[in-house]
Amino acid sequence: MPRFDLPLAELETYSPTIAAPDDFDDFWAATLAESRAAGGAPVVVPVETPLTTIEAYDVTFPGFGGDPVKAWLLVPAGARHPLPAVVEFNGYGGGRGLPFERLGWASAGYAHLFMDTRGQGSMWGAGGETPDPHGTGPSSSGFMTRGIEDPADYYYRRVFTDAVRAVDAVRTLPQVDPARVAVAGGSQGGGIALAAAGLCDDLVAVLPDVPFLCHFERAVGLTDRDPYQEVVRYLSVHRGADERVFRTLSYFDGANLATRATAPALFSVALMDFTCPPSTVFAAFNRYGATDKAIEVYTHNDHEGGQAYQWQAQARFLRDRV
Template sequence: MPLIDMPLEQLYSYKGRNPRPEDFDAYWERALEEMRAVDPQIELVPSSFQVPFADCFDLYFTGVRGARIHAKYVRPKHAPEPHPAIVQFHGYSWHAGDWSDKLNYAALGFSVFSMDCRGQGGSSEDTGGVKGTTLNGHIVRGLNDHPDNLLMRHIFLDTAQLAGIAMNMPEVDADRVGAMGGSQGGALTLACASLEPRVRRLAPVYPFLSDYKRVWEMDLAKDAYAELKTYFRHFDPRHEQEEQIFEKLGYIDLQHLTNRIKGEVLMSVGLADTICPPSTQFAAYNNITSPKTADIYPDYGHEHIPEVSDRTIQFMLEL
């Protein structure tokens, strides 16, 4: 098989390239304090889409900086209470998906919460308010401002807040909550369980948002990571601020967060992935200290991978 990255044995030991800011832990503790101080003002609105075995709701809550965040909530009608729950996260620029996408887990007795990322393809608000560019991407949004204003910081916090809301639902067993998603959704799965360590099981698929400097050095700042190249071309064409830029991106680099995860992890990786290179995924994976398994698919890239959905269901059923 042609290699687009390191050999597999090296991937299992690679710990990442992007710098970690010295105040990283204080940064995220401050962020979590801000999140916990928010009154979420939770609202459940019955959806026009309904099925016989579950109730479907549009769930709204207030996140950091006053944004109203939307999630689809599917609650099984006949499952014993309290029962397990899944929080789901979508790919970059997309949305929570169709209601029917959640029915397999609801039929198995899980409540399902699927979040729209603020400012992307769904119904969640983006309250804005950053200095500098808002062009072509959420990774770089806020990069010209104080690190506390990075948009991805707010989205990471939204994931943890949603997981906490799910855990507080009377019908949900807070000790049996899992998280899942692919690409950006895989990244947000890891972010969610890093910031809300009560999440018991995680199933990220080819996670995004890890080891930005490695992406750059592989000349893969294109496709999903194209905004990195755009940012340098517009704001630092001679790369005079390269070190400071990558260090600031380190605040929202998953490889530095994942050592907080307490739940069990099943991560799916395609070794032919040129969108989220395998080494960047392993940078996040190798910093996880809780029980973990990497499912390796040598011939697959950033695409639908057979068996992943089935293996994820089997993994989550152990909740």
């Protein structure tokens, strides 16, 4: 598979101007205030699993507009609380699955909250359980163009708010030290983690792995893979809607949200990634607001990136900051 994007030396300095709307910060402040005002507290129920070294809990917390969002909480059995926590977000189309599918963070001594992505969970994996009760106007298949006519209606407004409220929720749990919370995720989950980084205060670390949802306008014109192709298909039908569509997307661009982040961050990028092109990842990394940041580069990988090697790097990075 050939490399198709900029050479690494150019990627390392690639920091494009990506316009953020004048009301960007006000938009997000109002969105989060509205959802927090809806109130509610997480409901945490122990679940029985075959695991003997990890305790599992079914969590339901209030997300966007107070909508119930599901998650799994895993903690080391018998651990002394409170623990540092990792809030993790999932890849595109997947759900929270089963509670024993992701054991790494809890096995490493963390409280691990894995958030269900609303409306997703039926493309791969073991399923999701969080509906998205909000309708949208015309859209193409998938989630990328749902509500794309207006940022107030856009699908990822709800998802990003869910992510912030997941951090809010985990900080209230007795198993968790609220001053030691990190966010993580791969692909879509990496893009959601970047959103949380830009919208949450006082995170100890951010771990976006081959992040999606960055530098939309370049991605849409550079790769022929889904999910970015969902936007192409929409625009091929809704001719002349480019300006309106990319204005909506600018409120949700990981490269814009990254500029507002202050927590230490470890990114990853794969130079043969046709799903999340390298320049889109570097656009977010180079614009990331904290000086304590690093990026792992996988020179001969597609969207799978570093996989277990990246998790190991994340574990080391986080250990040094908690």
